[in-house]
Amino acid sequence: MEKCTVVFNPVKKSIIVKKGANLLEVARKAGIFIDAPCGGKGNCGKCRVKVVSGEHQMEFTPLLKEEELKNGIRLACLTFIEGDMVVEIPHVDAVEGIFVEDIKPGDEKSERIEKACKMLTEQGFKKDSGAFSAYLKLPSPTLDDNVADLERLKRELRKKYGINNPVCSLNVMKTIPAKLREGDFRVRGLILKDKYSCEVVGLDGFYTDGIYGICADIGTTTVAVNLVDLTTGEIIAFASSANLQIQYGGDVISRIIYSGEEEGLDRLKKSIVDGTINPLINKLILKNNVKRENIILCVFAGNTTMSHLFLGIDPANIRLEPYIPVFKECPELKAKDVGINVNPEAKVILLPNVASYVGGDIVSGILASGIWAQDENILFLDLGTNGEIVLGNRDYLLSCACSAGPAFEGGEISCGMRAAPGAIESIKIDRETFEPSINVLGDIKPKGICGSGLIDLIAEMFLSGIIDSKGKISREVSSDRIRYDEDLDVMEYVLVRDKDSYDGRDITINEIDIDNLLRAKAAVYSGLSVLLNSAGLTLRDVDKIIIAGGVGSNLHIRNAINIGLLPDVDESKYYYMGNSSLIGAYLCLLFQEARDKAKEISDSMTYIELSTFPFYMEEFIKACFIPHTDLNLFPGVVGLLEKNKRR
Amino acid sequence: MEKCTVVFNPVKKSIIVKKGANLLEVARKAGIFIDAPCGGKGNCGKCRVKVVSGEHQMEFTPLLKEEELKNGIRLACLTFIEGDMVVEIPHVDAVEGIFVEDIKPGDEKSERIEKACKMLTEQGFKKDSGAFSAYLKLPSPTLDDNVADLERLKRELRKKYGINNPVCSLNVMKTIPAKLREGDFRVRGLILKDKYSCEVVGLDGFYTDGIYGICADIGTTTVAVNLVDLTTGEIIAFASSANLQIQYGGDVISRIIYSGEEEGLDRLKKSIVDGTINPLINKLILKNNVKRENIILCVFAGNTTMSHLFLGIDPANIRLEPYIPVFKECPELKAKDVGINVNPEAKVILLPNVASYVGGDIVSGILASGIWAQDENILFLDLGTNGEIVLGNRDYLLSCACSAGPAFEGGEISCGMRAAPGAIESIKIDRETFEPSINVLGDIKPKGICGSGLIDLIAEMFLSGIIDSKGKISREVSSDRIRYDEDLDVMEYVLVRDKDSYDGRDITINEIDIDNLLRAKAAVYSGLSVLLNSAGLTLRDVDKIIIAGGVGSNLHIRNAINIGLLPDVDESKYYYMGNSSLIGAYLCLLFQEARDKAKEISDSMTYIELSTFPFYMEEFIKACFIPHTDLNLFPGVVGLLEKNKRR
Known part of the structure; x- marks a missing residue:
């Protein structure tokens, strides 16, 4: 039996299979997820791949155009391997799979969101996204009432909604004459309002409805997106996938280095926007039958490096002393500026950063945690690709970043x-x-x-x-x-x-994997020690510990204590809040005032640079053992070990 | 001797020449202007043309790339005709020539501008374009002062110029880290301020200077542009050329009709922006050694149809009863939105229209005329491709449009x-x-x-x-x-x-030409009669008559009266002010308050639709004679004729 090697790019996974095998089946065997809703019958055309080289045969299909065939595009389900091949998988959804989930009231995700909304409401925040549909019946023009289309539209907006002189982009202006006349001068305006201005971001038929928003957490490893009905505030669905930038490095430092290579910054920007976020949004809108033009507001939260790469801004100085990002607070942008595939005039809000290694995702998480409204001292740990720690209450917020690496998201572990x-x-x-x-x-x-x-x-x-x-x-x-x-x-x-x-x-x-994990947990624990120390506090002063991030919703706190990742305090003090960055982004989508609060948090949070603390390295080395060299810090673990011995 | 026919597109000029002739010489013979600064020696590469078809030979030149050669691009000076050819001329500067003129103090154009500025100043307007260079020396970042680049820039702008939270586009943000570090944290910010906001539109070296503006009159037949030094207010140079849209029709109606054809709107938009305005700007900046990025403010004035086409907005309803334009006042745009080839973040102001047939060029002209500040009744006639007439003073402004056609700019005349x-x-x-x-x-x-x-x-x-x-x-x-x-x-x-x-x-x-001219002059004279009549005034009540527009600066008022184009009143009442639309655009470039005044004029001006006046047609027919059927209206002409007879 003849054998062939098939290499799948960009993930560079290779597999040896017998000649004549079906490419879709081979991809699945290699652990590569290719969407094929029709089950590989050649009907849906979703399993497009690009053959870079190698002999193969494909059954005829009318779903591929001649141009596509010329460019090596094939349907994997109709392709049979005849020799060694190199195949390119177009998008992250095909590489590792997009995970989509409907969100229903009562779900864990939904309950966390509800809790956060309740917290904001109790703090006096008003639920108002600023986005709404304006249903306008304009009088038809006559020789006596020959006001121009745009002015006619504005006149009605002023009359019915009290809106004075709204902004209207050139793109929307171009649609006005046709849109007005299609519906006999009845039209639905898609409106975005904030305290400074008001914009008509689109026109639709008078008898249509639906306005939507997107909120997303741009993680170094994972990207998570919610599609939200802005009229009701309901989360329609959740989708997540790997950040396609992973192919250029697992952590922020290696991405920053890669961004300095030729075309590096451009590739990283495309990977996150075109390769990751847009496919996620596409999946959500296709599955839920939402019109792209009706998505008019987007909120993104990411760490400082992700924020830079998302906008295509050079992050080089984040890595070089004295660690200076290009921006802390990004001005409001439009979807067309960033390349997000929703209504091109949609407002894009990127949550503000604190410093080079404490970003908008942490600001978002702190917003969602409600720490800023509490009297107690609260520790907030985000265990994502990096590890960020915040300590504070209504009076102060201290933060630091520990270079934990991607271990807790499974990175750098075989x-x-x-x-x-x-x-x-x-x-x-x-x-x-x-x-x-x-x-x-x-x-x-x-x-x-x-x-x-x-x-x-x-x-x-x-x-x-x-x-x-x-x-x-x-x-x-x-x-x-x-x-x-x-x-x-x-x-x-x-x-x-x-x-x-x-x-x-x-x-x-x-043992290499274990070593990686121990260094990661030591980075977190020692960071936490230094942060407490610099605030003049001890663990006893901490009333609550919030765990957030991509570590997984089924984290067993007890085991995290047992390995010495988390401090050995009463488990009832712990609270797991999941993807707090995504929750905060949701709050900013739905509550205009939450956007101001996020800015306030970003401005008031103090960043502690761990590397300048002389005893940090010492703390780190002590924490590289399970659970720690100082067993007095982990009485519960000592008890468990003794119980084990007795058995 | 063998003869060949060469057709030059898009102007469709053809010429018969002998085989072997040089293409550049042939083009010149055909009245087609092709820029060839090197004098046709093949050194400068400026005389690029596209050979659509036909046998020819070209000497080798390293100035053309293989890709260009494949696409039929040739240097006209090196090309020799071997058979019938069709040749395409890329831009209007090659079709009819761009006319460039340095403007010096004391010139007629300069004096008219000065007079208008003086008028505004006397009315209490402050000369302030809102554009300036901010020279910033930022402290270099340290671990203790680790504020992000953007925030560091904003901090200095606040400190030195009192500017709070300026806008900064994504494009400018992208340049920040490199620009700051190139000059060791000394940088020149290009700033645009108005009463609502402030924007950093570019960064340049600390030791550079120069900020510039463009003001332009977009005429149906002719486009005129001034390059202005925004620091001094001085007009550096003037350039004008044909509006390349001419190939799609001589007047606004035929252009509107053409815009309804497939790709018509797109072609018209490209003709005016890429084909006419950008080449004019290019010529001005090359000749005067001005950096494109330093042009940060642009003001355009055009009639309502030109305004629509300039933005690529469908003008169809301007032509159809009840004659509704898409917009009267266009929101402020950026150069990148419109495709103007200056600093992409430059502000683009398009002067507001009054109605479908009285546009921003008239508003601009009225602004420059100062009628709005006078007690006397003043008649303002713009004799361009259309003919627009305004009657008014500080208390009222009445306007109408007469469909004079392009005769007074030489159109439709053999x-x-x-x-x-x-x-x-x-x-x-x-x-x-x-x-x-x-x-x-x-x-x-x-x-x-x-x-x-x-x-x-x-x-x-x-x-x-x-x-x-x-x-x-x-x-x-x-x-x-x-x-x-x-x-x-x-x-x-x-x-x-x-x-x-x-x-x-x-x-x-x-006689056909003469007939066209008589109908054009009759349209103006009858429009004027109806306008006066509808204001309850007669010619005796008019204190001053201002003539503006493309009719030419050497208009002999006496002859315009003799043919019955202008009313037979004392010649001392007449004042010729040239391209008043361009002067008004200049005022709006230099005076922020003039932009508000233009809006006020556009809002307060009443538009009279001539076609609804039952006696308009009667007036028109009476005015189709030289000078008029009612000779009592033209006593001066009668006197002249009698003097002739006596001789």
Whole structure:
């Protein structure tokens, strides 16, 4: 039987298959997700790929144009492999899959949002996005009433809505004569108002309705988007996917370095806007039958580097001492300026940053957390690709960033992955047999391990004696799940055997992975120590700890304490709030006053540069053990270990 | 000797030449102006043309890229004709020539501007364009002063200029990090301020200077542009050329009709912006060594149809009852929105219209005329492609439009042309010999006759008895300049013989031309009568008559009265103010308050629709004679005729 190698770009995954195999099936086998709603019957035309090189055959389809065929575009489901091939996958939705979810009242996501809205309302904020539909019946022009179209429209807006001299872009002006006459001078105006001005961002038929907004968290690893009905405030659906920039580096530093290469900045900008955000929006609007032109308001939150790359602004100085971003607060923009594929005149709000390593996502999270309205001292930890920590209450806000890297989102871990379908999100290991039991996200076989799963895994391996406090795997534990990897010269633990996994390969963790995770958790814990210290506080003064970020909604706080990632305080003090950045972006979408509050937070928050603290490095090294070199800090963990020994 | 026909598009001029002739020389012979600063030596590469079809040879030149050669681009000076050819001329500057003039204090144009400025100043207007250079020395960032670049810039603007939170577009933001660091945190900000907001439209080196503005009159036939130094207010240079839209029709109605054809609107928009205005600006900045990015403010004035086409907005309803334009007042735009090739963030102000047939050019002219500040009743006549008339003073402004057509700019007249080099601008005819004496604009042989020349010609032909009051050429006058055109079955008068003209062809006027001119002058005179009548006034109540527009600066008022175009009142009441629309645009460029005044004029001016006046048609027919059927209205002309008879 003849074998062929197929390489899938841009992820550079390769797979060896037999000649004649179907390309869609091969892609799936390689763990590459290609959307094929028709089930691979060649009917829907969604599984477009680009063949860069290699012999193959494709059945005829009327769905591809001659131009496309010339450019190597094929339907994967109709293509059969005849030799070694290189295939390019067009968008992130095809690379790793877009995860879409309808949001219903009572859902966890919906409840968190509701809670945040309630908090704002209690603080006296008025729910008003500034976006609305103006239903206008204009008198038809006559020789006596020969006012121009635009002035006629403005006259009615003033009369019916009290709006004086609204802004109207050239693009909208161009549509006026046809739109007015199509509907016999009845028209729906899509209006955006704020305290400074008012703009007509579009015209639609008088008998149409629906105005929508987008709010999104632009994470270094994961991008999450909500489609929101601006009339009701209801979240219609949620979608998330990998940030396609991942192909250029896992963390912000490597992206900044890449942005300095030729065309680097342009590629990074395109990856996030055209490659990630626009496909997510497309998916949401297609699935929910929403007209693109009716999306007129967008709020984005991201860290400072993501904010720069989102706008195509050079982030180089973020990385160089004295770490200066180009902007803290970005002026309001339009979708057409940024290239967001909604109504081109839609307002785009990017939440303001604090400093080079504390960005709009943290401002958004703090807004959503309500810390700024509390008397108690509250710690806020965002465990995403970076780790950011905020300490404060209504009187002060201190923040710092720890270079935790992408470990808690599964990055830089051999079998790590984002919290997406196929991710192992929680793990238990039997203390006797060392056999694991796992929970997988979604109804599929496991593909890898996400943040919460990794934390569970380290904790369970530690508590069951598979690893010691330095993270080394014991050679004395008797289990065929523990083995030696000759190539890497490290021990590893097999969590899922090949026959049980999604792609037929073992899911394992080795000592290098564990080391990465320990350094990540040490970065967070030591950052937290320094931050408390610089505020003159101790853990005892902290009344509440909020955990946010991409670590996964099924984070077991106890295990995070057990590995020494989180401080060993009463678990009731902990509160997990999920993607707080996305919640804050939602609040800014729906509450104009929340946008002002975000600015206030960004202005009032003090940023502490950890690297300038002489004892930071010392704290970091002490925290690189499980749970810590100073066991007095972790009495609960000591108790657990003693209980284990007694058994 | 073999002959070849060469057709030049888009003007569709054709010429027969011998095989082997040089294309640049042939073009010049055909009256087509192709810029060739090197004198046709093949060194400068400016004489690019596109060969659509036809055999030819071109000497090798490194100035053309392979891609250009493939697309038929040739240097005219190196190309030799081998057969019938069709050649396309890229821009209007190549079609008819851009006329550029340095403006110096004391020039007629400069004096008119000064007079208008003085008028505004006397009315209490402050000279302040809102544009200025901000010279900023920012403290270099440190770990202690780690404010972001944008905020650092804003901080200094606030400190030094009291500017709070200026707007900064994404394009400018992108340039900030490099611009700040290039000059060691010294930078020149290009600032645009008005009473509502302030914007940083560009950054330049600290040791650079110069900020510039453009003001322009977009005429149906002619476009005129001034390049202005915004620091001093000085006009650096003036440029004018034909409106390239002419290829799609000579008057606004035919352009509106053309805009309804497929791609018509797009072509008209491109003709005026890319084909006419941008080449004029290019010429001005190249000649005066001005950096494009330093042009940050532009004011345009045009009639309502030109305003629509300038923005690419469908003008269809201007032509259809009840004659509704899309907009009266256009919101402020940016150069990048319109496609004007200056600083992309430059503010573009388009002067507001009054109605479908009284546009921003008239508002601009009225602003410049100062009528709105006078007690006397003043008549304002703009004799351009259309004819617009305004009557008023500080208390009222009445306006109307007469469909005079382009006759007074040389349109629809066989040997007519714009007031550009080669135009015959004034004419006398000897009463005995019927031999003419002429004045030609520029130092070249005559090409055609412009508006003022045509008015002279009709008057002189009438007073010397060559034509009668109906405009018919007498067969009894004995002169070999009068002859019969068999093809057209009309009489004609030869003004310039072939050997004396620029292109070797006779310059003549025939009875059809004369008829067109009589209908044009009748439209103006009857419009004026109706306007006065509707205000309850007579000519005796008019204290002053201002003549403006493209009719030419050498208009002989006496001859305009003699043919019955202008009313027969004391010549001292007349004042010729040239391109009043361009003067008004200049005022709006330099005086922010003038922009408000223009809006006020546009809002307060009443438009009279002539076609609804039942006696308008009657007045028109009476005015189709020279000077008029009612000779009591023209006592001065009657006197002249009697004097002639006596002689």
